[in-house]
Amino acid sequence: DLVTEIAGNRFLELKLGDVRKAVIEGATLSAALQAQKLFPELFTDMMAVGEQTGRFAETMQAIADVYERELDRTVGLISQLIPPIIIVMIAALVGLVVFSILSAVFEMTHSLQFRPH
Numbered sequence: 001d002l003v004t005e006i007a008g009n010r011f012l013e014l015k016l017g018d019v020r021k022a023v024i025e026g027a028t029l030s031a032a033l034q035a036q037k038l039f040p041e042l043f044t045d046m047m048a049v050g051e052q053t054g055r056f057a058e059t060m061q062a063i064a065d066v067y068e069r070e071l072d073r074t075v076g077l078i079s080q081l082i083p084p085i086i087i088v089m090i091a092a093l094v095g096l097v098v099f100s101i102l103s104a105v106f107e108m109t110h111s112l113q114f115r116p117h
Contacts, residue, residue: 012038042066 007013015036022032030048033039043063050059 003016007016015038019029019032019036019038022035023029027035028048028051030044030051033047034041034044046059046063047056050056053059
């Protein structure tokens with residue numbers, strides 16, 4: 001109930017409500033979550049193993065560790081990509097300014113050319 005209340009997303013609230021109903025009716029948490037397809041299959045499979053072996057807390061910690069490493073890898077990749085993207089954007093802006101200035105200079109030069117009468 002608590003997770004459903006703080007979800008902040010109507011779709012997620014409905015799905016979690018269905019999970020709650022399934023668990024009340026006797027389904028395991030992993031089976032209920034797997035039926036709703038809220039999480040990747042790896043997550044629900046690992047959760048099922050934890051339920052079957054009686055090591056649910058350890059399994060959930062292992063899942064959290066996997067996702068934490070994945071998050072760290074993604075953040076690292078994004079932080080490596082941001083500086084080159086900014087450099088390319090600045091270079092494009094500088095190129096646009098230079099092009100604007102040079103086109104104005106060439107236009108002025110062209111209009112000031114000496115024309116014989």
